[in-house]
Amino acid sequence: MNVYDGQRIAAMLTARGMKQTDNISDADIIILNTCAVRAKATDKVFSALGRIRNAKKPDALFGIVGCVARESGADAFRRIPELNFVLGPQSYHKLPEILENPDIKLLNIDLGGLEKFDELPQMEKSPAVAYIPIQEGCNHCCTYCIVPYTRGRELSRPFNDVIKDTVHVANTGAIEICFLGQNVNGYKYTDSDGKTYKLSDLIREAAKLEAIKRIRFTSSYPTEMTDDLIEMFKTEPKLLPFLNLPIQSGSQNVLTRMNRPYSLNLYIDIVDKLKSARSDIQISSDFIVGFPGETDEDFEQTMNIAKRVKYINSYSFKYSPRPHTAAALMPNQIPEKVKAERLAKLDSYLNDLQREFNTSCVGKTLTCLYEGSDKTGKHLVYRTPYMQQCITDACDGIAPMLAQIEITDANKASLRGKIIK
Numbered sequence: 001m002n003v004y005d006g007q008r009i010a011a012m013l014t015a016r017g018m019k020q021t022d023n024i025s026d027a028d029i030i031i032l033n034t035c036a037v038r039a040k041a042t043d044k045v046f047s048a049l050g051r052i053r054n055a056k057k058p059d060a061l062f063g064i065v066g067c068v069a070r071e072s073g074a075d076a077f078r079r080i081p082e083l084n085f086v087l088g089p090q091s092y093h094k095l096p097e098i099l100e101n102p103d104i105k106l107l108n109i110d111l112g113g114l115e116k117f118d119e120l121p122q123m124e125k126s127p128a129v130a131y132i133p134i135q136e137g138c139n140h141c142c143t144y145c146i147v148p149y150t151r152g153r154e155l156s157r158p159f160n161d162v163i164k165d166t167v168h169v170a171n172t173g174a175i176e177i178c179f180l181g182q183n184v185n186g187y188k189y190t191d192s193d194g195k196t197y198k199l200s201d202l203i204r205e206a207a208k209l210e211a212i213k214r215i216r217f218t219s220s221y222p223t224e225m226t227d228d229l230i231e232m233f234k235t236e237p238k239l240l241p242f243l244n245l246p247i248q249s250g251s252q253n254v255l256t257r258m259n260r261p262y263s264l265n266l267y268i269d270i271v272d273k274l275k276s277a278r279s280d281i282q283i284s285s286d287f288i289v290g291f292p293g294e295t296d297e298d299f300e301q302t303m304n305i306a307k308r309v310k311y312i313n314s315y316s317f318k319y320s321p322r323p324h325t326a327a328a329l330m331p332n333q334i335p336e337k338v339k340a341e342r343l344a345k346l347d348s349y350l351n352d353l354q355r356e357f358n359t360s361c362v363g364k365t366l367t368c369l370y371e372g373s374d375k376t377g378k379h380l381v382y383r384t385p386y387m388q389q390c391i392t393d394a395c396d397g398i399a400p401m402l403a404q405i406e407i408t409d410a411n412k413a414s415l416r417g418k419i420i421k
């Protein structure tokens with residue numbers, strides 16, 4: 001989502017004649033697009049701001065957009081008085097106001113609108129992988145999560161607007177699309193005729209576009225994997241056989257305290273249904289270890305669920321107490337040392353699973369999407385349908401955007417292969 005927001009901000013400034021620079025001391029405007037999901041991300045923003053204020057040109061405008069802006073609000077101006085603007089994730093389209101009025105302090109952390117999608121210019125040329133937001137915000141209110149506070153309640157974009165964006169990226173270079181939302185599979189839009197559209201309808205419509213060869217979506221809530229959506233994995237070959245389906249914990253008690261009130265059996269049923277819809281489907285997850293009150297036994301159950309589902313890659317985090325969340329106030333917060341030990345143990349096992357899956361790909365031929373060449377220029381970097389990085393030797397002439405690659409070698413982080421065609 002932040003990559004997408006960054007692209008839209010860049011398109012907005014490019015349309016005003018500005019150019020991108022990697023050098024802070026050259027910049028006329030410096031924008032930090034920020035994430036507030038864990039405390040570490042927020043801390044990094046403020047230490048970066050401290051560095052930037054010393055390195056920038058004295059009259060360069062600088063500010064923050066996104067979730068840390070929303071979380072800190074006016075307090076950000078108190079911490080870093082040189083800041084010119086603080087704009088939340090749903091108001092960064094207001095950025096040009098600071099270009100017109102460089103002397104003001106621009107603060108807007110309002111929520112509740114999809115306005116930015118209509119106000120921002122489209123990129124003229126789409127990258128091969130195009131992100132298309134279909135909803136923002138989240139109604140689940142997991143007790144650890146700051147997202148409902150920073151991005152607000154769930155709002156789904158009109159079906160026709162999403163399709164218009166999809167057609168635009170298809171006509172301007174996209175090969176793969178990724179539908180985005182904090183609760184993407186909760187997408188639900190009812191038009192003025194009373195017809196309701198779901199994520200499965202968007203996938204079906206997007207798949208009709210000849211230029212679009214691969215479709216994926218992120219991030220999903222387990223119990224919103226409804227049968228119509230699961231069925232798409234059977235009927236729609238353009239939908240990639242890979243899904244991030246965060247479980248967070250393998251302990252029923254912890255899930256209840258996280259306010260993720262699904263049963264583990266139901267989660268496993270959904271995974272089994274997905275596997276019977278498409279036998280080559282693979283699942284990844286997000287995990288939080290050290291949630292308040294998590295016992296050794298709870299943690300062992302998380303290890304067990306990882307074993308049961310055999311996730312092919314995952315994101316795992318130490319629980320981080322966040323402002324505006326219920327879990328931050330819960331008793332029995334877990335000491336840092338215990339969190340770190342549990343994380344190391346889980347990570348090591350998840351890495352084994354990842355290596356195992358990567359190794360199982362050796363000998364197979366996968367259709368991969370070109371990403372670019374590596375730093376040396378001697379190799380090409382591709383992405384498999386499972387989002388693994390696959391490295392090949394550079395070829396004569398132009399690298400094919402979609403290539404059949406025979407996988408010859410694998411390690412934990414990536415695959416190696418030979419382009420067949």
Ligand code: SAH
Nearest residue numbers: 037144145182219246286287317318319320
């Ligand atoms: N559905 C959201 C989730 C964003 S956060 C989205 O994709 O936009 C991504 C992951 O960060 C979550 O799945 C969760 O595993 C982790 N996370 C969220 N809040 C956290 C916290 N307070 N501490 C540690 N990890 C957290």
